[in-house]
Amino acid sequence: MLQTVLIIAGILASWAAFAAWLSHRQGISLHQALLYAPLKLAFRIDDSSLRAAQTPGPVIYAISHQSRLDPALMLSVLPNDTLHILDEPSARAMWLEPWRELARTIAFKAQHVFVNRRLTRRLKGNGRLAVYFPFDAEPDVKSFRLYRAVAKIAVSADAKVVPIYIRGSSHLPGAYEPAAKTPRQLLPKLKIMALPARTIGELVDEAGPIGVTTSNALFDRVAEARFFSQGRPKTIFHAVRSAALLYGAGRVIAEDVAGDKLTYRALFAKSRMLSGKLVEIGTSGDIVGLLLPNAAQSMAIFLALQSAGRVVAMMGSGVGPLDLVRDGTIRFVVTSRSHVEKARLGEDIAAITAAGGRVVYVEDLEASVTAAERVAGWFAWRARRLPRQADDAAVVLFKQTPDGQRGVVLSHANLIANAAQIEARLVLSRSDTILSVLPLHTALGLTVGLILPLMKGVRALAYPSPLHMRQIPQVAATRRPTILFATDALLSAYGKAAQTSDFESLRLIVSGGERLRVATRQLWADRFGKTIMEGYGLTEASPVVAVNSITHGRPGTVGRLLPGMRMRLEPIEGFEQGGRLQISGPNIAKRYLGTDEPIAGNGWFDTGDIVSVDREGYLTALGRAGRLAAADGSTISLAQVEEAAEAVWPETVHAAIALKSATGGDRIVLVTTEPEADRAVLARQWKRLGFEAGALPATVLSVRSMPTTANGRVDYAKLAELAEEALGLSSAA
Template structure:
């Protein structure tokens, strides 16, 4: 059931929050599982964290920022809690970000040791990443660490199961809980330091906003290097008594739907792109057991809402909104109050502030403050730069209703000045989605000598042309300035590992095409 949120309830370390959840929901409650189908109880998870943590403590130091390059899996979750058990800071590395960004992340965070897995590296064909990391870090494979777990380690783990509070490293709620890196959709990723209280607060804010049943199962195919996958797919269920079912890649379109059914999943975390793919690939009944789906990272299309409803019944798709800097959830729709076209109600405990944006009426640039807002960004010298007065600038232009429901109008960076008027690139994308809902689209702006800027549509629609867009804009009364006149047809819209459109790659593709064609 939902409950009131009190920020004081979040003033607890992550490992202590795990211990509290065990006490509340039962030591023998199965709480973690992955595709290997070997469920772990709360006590199993705590003991595994102590056993692994004791070995990791032998080659790291207290307070060290330890790199974690693992998929969403039981092993990845155990490693996260193991680092907390021994007072290290998990630094989650995005293995889809490319060699340059990965090395930059390690250097920025001062990572000396990276934990990964032979099996993961082999299956993901990540040898190039390992080769790039080895000159600047020590790469440690968990299979090698587990082989060295001896009788003394097992005894310590057993004792930890009985006396976890006494044997875990002391840490404060204000201590770092994780270091993550922003998605890099619009530029270079930034290092974000979230405190332990930030993460616990966000899990408890969500539980105060949406009624959750401990008997439910959360299916998480999203990466744990992304805050949505870590908080929503790991901490939220485990701290609220729900089993967290981890799956290593959202890209396995054919394997995931039957596993959603077989795992008894109640909630699916995903993005619009992935949900759409699962719905098309799934057999009848494979998604029908879901209570609801939570979507983030990108806008949910009407086509996806309708596709789920037509094929699997009235399963609500709850669009949410967040930022890594906010741990990440800021707002989300509810199963009992799901408003299409919005990203939901603001979570309890989150303050909002809108600042006017010149040329954009009807909304403002969103700033947020609350117990889930980060300690700060990592500076080049290793220090933490906190948000001014606790307010984080989301960079998004939104409108907010009287009852605190948010509608995204676009990012500040996602507006162009065309013929002297501010035009939303998001609105231009929406035009294309309305005309060709079965395809993927991205709109960017490029300099134009005559109009200041012009809109360019990149699409996987093979025969796309401006005429249907112009006709639709006229039919709905939209300004023709929102219609991209230049269209570049491409094989596939590039996305990041988190499922977001990769606008940096889109920009490069457009520039290359314009150089080629003039």
């Protein structure tokens, strides 16, 4: 009996001592610390950012409410003079009674607007409010009214806002997200992320000279807490391994139309086996070319190269300059014989070999793996081969420039950040399946077709070529994916080739890589009842910069900036509307291949794109600085010429280029697939629709099909050659 009493006394004494330490460390009352202590131990809570919560009032704590445990945590750690505005279930729950005694609470329905003078007066007296926002990354219209209400109160009281996000809370047994979408863990590790206090006015100012509405400024700040809660990224290998442990090693995460399926464990086991062979190719940090199609096995090879400490240069037919092989920058290229045969890459392989590169075939690597290595791979599937750091180069992607292809070096931190930014803006869950059609050697294809699904537990259904216009709708009809990322050209082709029921399972369609035409948007709305969310990005940004979403969507724009990013506009002489977009953020690449000069000088990267931004933060793409023409003393955006042509002939594809004339000015040429294209007809409609006279193309060329790149985008380089040949000119602008 005495021994039991002593044990109990020892436990209570330890509890009290730990609570006293927490009280001193966190600046909370002993009563709060006594209730917080068991939670802190059980969930191994990282609360290092909570100093932001101790800011003097008036202050509003904007809490992303993900589980029933969140109010208990917040009542334990926030100053005890905070008024907590709880949802009705939390206000009535019997088990929360000990925590509700820690501070004053009131019940409230999140869908109701509650701007009133009492709350404003309480804040003005250096008061504190804790408001629990709906847990959705994209709240519905009714729930978003809460952001407007809180922003109005914050402005009226000149109160600071501290957003709080509890990483891991959505995996608790009491989480609000359905278990079918988010895996449950009995005692997940939690991290409380509290961002530094800012007033709404400061948030609006930080958005840039264009500004943003107060409610969107608050919404974006809450989204940033979600994004930054991931902490400092490690490597792609670590990020995917963490996802495997969270979502389950036995979860099927990658599959393809050939029938291959890989669970997380199988993915890592295969990469472990092959990485043992790949470490013998070159040394750590070497750039190794990867020439493989969209397939489940390709994902394993990519992960194997990451495990082996290699920088992966994503290559395709004609993508990945041979000069890099010739000068020794790329000494090895990994591919497969089946892919070389099916994609007819014999000439590419011969050119690589002739340039001095060594071609490594996956079939040979697999054949060299011994039975013992296979067994070891399955047992040691979580182990990497060679260490790498977050800021080390992970991938090289090639983008087309007027001077040829340019390599963009992206770090592990860049790619992981962009995947987390996308997740903080779009609603993704483990019940989703992404139909991955974009080639892996494109920035969007790599991020949304491989890195994002592997990191976030979203199944990836890989298809080898985006140009199979009739087969892809059939795949969608039978395999029923829920998410599709594609370009305008691809979406237009799929929409025309598909049956009306083929895309029934899709809940999220995102367009990127080029401007989404009105005709494509209307086609999907009329035939399938689906809304396409347009986005914007570039290779140097890993690549997504902005995107429309369900709550924040505006047709004709490319959406709003992703969390963690900032922008500014530089005026362009002769161009009155908008400006040249400059951006900063953790997803911006560090450098180009072959140079040590940083891409983002003084922390800002010049995109070369011309955009306008409205008062709610929506970006409208107006064209590229490199795609401007000087005509009749005006600066003309060729992208806007294309939009004008689309208004005249909405069912066909148009591309505008500028060719240097004999007088030294620009001659605008419109190339179109409209068979009846006639400049006289275009001129009459042009004037009637009110387009700028100086932007009227000098020449209209009709073609049977528009030259495109591997992912379906207009190939302007080939287009210029075609126009020069047809007109007998030279030097396209």
